[in-house]
Amino acid sequence: MMLYFSKILLATPYGHLTSTDLHSDKNLHQREVLYSPPQIDPPRISNSMVAFIVMGFLLWTHAVMADFNWTAYNMDSNNSKFYNAPPCPLASNNLGWNALKNQDGTYYTTNKRPVVIMYDSWDSAQLNAFLGQYILEAMGYRVQMVQRINYELGIEFYNDVVDLEFEIWLQDLGASFKQITQTDKVALNLGAIGYNGNYGLYIPSYLLDDHPDWNLDFFRFLYNPLHTSIFPASGTGPRLIINGQPLCDDLPGLCINATYTPPQCKPPSTRRCIELFHYDPSFATGIFQRMIDGLDLPVTLTFLGASTAEGFFREALQRREAVFMMAIVPTVFAADANLTRVLFPGNNPTQYAAFLKDSSVPLTTEPQSSLLQKLGSRRFSRDFPELETLFTKYLLPEDQINLMLKNMAVNGWTTRESSCDWFKKSQDVWGTWIPPVPKSVGEYHLFIFGGSLGS
Template sequence: MKSRKNLLRAATATAAVLAVTGLSACGAAKTDSSSSSGGSDTVTIAVPSWVGAEANGAVAKYLLENELDTEVELTQLDESVAIDGLNSGKVDAVLEDWGGAPDKIKRYVEDKKSVVEGGDLGVTGHIGWFVPKYLVDEHPDITDWENLNKYSDLFRTAESGNKGQLLEGSPSYTTNDDAIIENLDLDFKTVYAGSEAAQITQIKEDYKAKKPFITYWWTPQWLNAQVDLVEVKLPEYKEGCDADPKKVACGYAQTPLQKYFNADFAKDGGEAARFLKNFNWTAEQQNEVAAMIADKKMSSAKAAETWVKANEDVWKAWLA
């Protein structure tokens, strides 16, 4: 849903335990709390609740189990909770971190050294506010934040009352949007769809009906190949402009998404740890798997199998 690195509200500390095959645009599941760093042969990968992260986990699981004969458990955890899991050893790997818990990363990586960096995922993430292209065609200046109040009435809903609605996704996602609205004196209100899947449904419905909408959104995201959205230019992000959660008045940064491992797993995890360190793919490749899951309604396992069979030239390098 970047950079969550620069997002200033801590993610909701809740973990859902879900069946892998029962998910569409959400994360996969874990069936017990064992961890390879705690003595089990099972590798535990945390999966945040957006489909791009589910795609990472599904492909990693398929290859670890079928190429390295390593059992994998996927557990859906919000970003901040997943980092705590790495520290405690209940989680071995996080494959897509947007930097939403920088204080914890510093504490565990630099101070306690219980968590280690796993390198780039290969995907650069970016968060922003987006409107549909057909609305920009009608109101070309709507892409400048300084003109948003002029159009706020276009975005009013029952939920937002006399303010314009800024559509959000899951309440567990970290976001600066309330602070941005307040500090830029915008006549808008954040309204949460409840999940990535619900947000996508709303976007698709509004887009089909050519209704005006403005939404918190991100790249990479598979839906961007199906709907033409244009980013609204918020004040330019500069390092440190989001340092105080209450004073944020800038847009979001471009963020290379990172992997993190439990330190014991990184040291003693053998082939599995080396494989996950090598796991690196493009936004286009991630979106391909994500679209199979969320749009074509494949199970995570089937989507991973389909992609793996068609892309041996990509993943063979991860096994080196």
């Protein structure tokens, strides 16, 4: 079926389409053609005409979005029902943006198209995304929440179908981030999110109380057989078997039979090695294996599964056992558990640059903290210029993200509930990000899902 429109601007899930004649088949390919609208004398357009046109395009766009193939752009939209959190209204909304009106009497923010926020599956990413939803809804904007399907970055920006993304790990997606923000310039770098992400090695803090003179928070304790004697010997800890098979296998240098065993822990060596419990070889891939090699640590790696490792960790902590573990910050587990990070020599960028080129290069320093970033699309910049300042100023302190994560553990809350609780109690923090409300919208505009037909 062909659709024909003449001399209009449309804002759809595909971005803005402009043309004197827009022809669209069922795939609705995106086109942008420079178009100068005819001069319109604003007073001649009645409010009833505005309402009629707006309603028509609302209905048309709703039909288009129902058929929009979100998954083609690495987005799970819940069958176009989206993953929005329930409303989280403020007891007293004094932001002012939700009351701002266009000259035709319609509300400025509500009359724009929805802001599309894509988030990743882990808790801290969800907390930020839902906080973004709550702030925008308090300002009167409509929001659509979608989940990332594959842990990849780019296609949604090249096709201009997303607006905002939070907590981008440069350690994982740095190459794609640089490509889309600096080389191809299809995304806008909105700056740091306010806290860093870390992969680190930890022990329970109670071990420091039990052995105050052993300096267990510094990696050199691993060379002292007396100090390592309290930890499980290699091969004696828990194992995860899935359908009779190890979690990972046949990955030389990374994982054989769900473990990594360095030469110093194999015959003919008689050194006593201890187990370091890890999630999955896809997390911080190769880093801790090469640190074990480079520092000649009497340590083997045991992989317990991305979704099951923390269950093993929590049981060990409840029994006050000595356990040496890899942990990820920020997470609910790290925020709730009383852990102490074991310090290693500080990150050497030159060393890690060589490691990125050759994953067999030994490492003698710990991984660098990942600078977590925010991204906006060209479409977001074009359709919501008033919001760029907000999300550039959006900086969530480390103690506040940890507070939300800890509340999830202590209160049994979901990410939606914890984010809502923080949103209601912390306007003194996020309220400073909100731009001042203009006295008026200014020149006459006809807004159709965020687009303007001219002035």
